[in-house]
Amino acid sequence: MEKTTLKLKDQYDAFKAENPKTRIRDAAKQLGVSEADLVAIGHNTIALKADFENILKEIKTLGYVMALTRNDHAVHERKGVYTKATFNGHIGLVVNPDIDLRLFMNAWHFGFAVHEGERQSLQFFDQDGEAVHKIYLTEQSDLEAYGALVSKYKSDVQGEPLQTSALDKTIIEKSxxxxxxxxxxxxxxxxxxxxxxxxxxxxxxxxxxxxxxxxxxxxxxxxxxxxxxxxxxxxxxxxxxxxxxxxxxxxxxxxxxxxxxxxxxxxxxxxxxxxxxxxxxxxxxxxxxxxxxxxxxxxxxxxxxxxxxxxxxxxxxxxxxxxxxxxxxxxxxxxxxxxxx
Known part of the structure; x- marks a missing residue:
């Protein structure tokens, strides 16, 4: 496991040196791995427990943050405060004038606290390592609350390669x-x-x-x-x-x-x-x-x-x-x- 992680880390470091402006999502595609694989090997990345519902319920303690959700062709970034996170089975809602989300928790498999220079975030990924949602701290966020949240939900397992698996997302149209x-x-x-x-x-x-x-x-x-x-x-x-x-x-x-x-x-x-x-x-x-x-x-x-x-x-x-x-x-x-x- 360690050898595999180190090999990917070396590859990613070399890629970043040659392509410093390439975003991690695009870098992952070029390296033939998932975005979550690259996030997981970050120097200051902390793997989180898969207790995503409770994590989301406590995001309100961080105060003013930036929520990011994207697909292959569009990115949505909205600043505000998470409140009123509720769940019914695998379906979750965060409903307020700032942060308004519909959550499908059966697609949430990996979570990390990610530190990239001065940027700190919580990032969540699907079974295939594709990002489902990210939460970035802003200058108005509560850093102490963020530290407490990461400490509370830090996984007992750190630094191991992810066990991702491919998902068939092909849309089949009947005649x-x-x-x-x-x-x-x-x-x-x-x-x-x-x-x-x-x-x-x-x-x-x-x-x-x-x-x-x-x-x-x-x-x-x-x-x-x-x-x-x-x-x-x-x-x-x-x-x-x-x-x-x-x-x-x-x-x-x-x-x-x-x-x-x-x-x-x-x-x-x-x-x-x-x-x-x-x-x-x-x-x-x-x-x-x-x-x-x-x-x-x-x-x-x-x-x-x-x-x-x-x-x-x-x-x-x-x-x-x-x-x-x-x-x-x-x-x-x-x-x-x-x-x-």
């Missing part, structure tokens, strides 16, 4: 003729809540991107990647409050608020506000859909972007809460766009 399309479309039209949509896909055996193609008429319209950006730019100009959903296999992270400072950097379309940052890689987007779902509060409209494999990258909604209709200003932005195409 359309195997699907009850009429039944599916009627069930879509009968939706009472947006949260029912996932169950609807399972009931009819339909992949999410496939559902866009098979949706009832005028309930899913494909638009261009540039159109997505135009809509967000319009939202920014009008200072509307929206919701931005980006997820990993173990966490969906949600921002509710404005998207004010927009910046294009190469292929990345960014929102760079004081409390919220989004980094969206446009050249990884294969299709974008304007989606309408019925609810008891009226139609709810979203923008949904997918990669070439059918994975959802990001979703945008107008700011809303249960039992309150969708915002008219968001609907107006979408209506104005629809008139222009």
């Amino acid at each position: 359309d003729d195997e699907i009850d399309i009429v039944g599916f479309q009627q069930a879509w039209l009968n939706l009472k809540d947006t949260h029912e949509f996932f169950g609807l896909l399972g009931k009819y055996g339909i992949a999410r991107r496939q559902a866009m193609r098979l949706a009832p008429e005028k309930h899913a319209t494909q638009i261009s990647v540039d159109s997505l950006k135009q809509i967000i730019e319009n939202v920014s100009e009008r200072e509307l409050e929206i919701m931005v959903f980006i997820g990993s296999r173990g966490c969906i992270q949600i921002h509710t608020g404005k998207a004010q400072k927009l910046l294009q950097t190469g292929p990345w379309f960014n929102i760079l506000d004081p409390e919220f940052n989004m980094h969206l890689r446009e050249d990884s987007i294969d299709s974008v859909w304007l989606v309408k779902k019925p609810t008891t509060d009226g139609i709810v409209t979203s923008l949904e972007a997918f990669d070439k494999n059918g994975n959802i990258i990001v979703q945008f909604f107008g700011k809303r809460k249960p039992r309150i209709p969708e915002r008219e200003d968001w609907r107006q932005v979408i209506a104005d766009f629809a008139k222009a195409i």
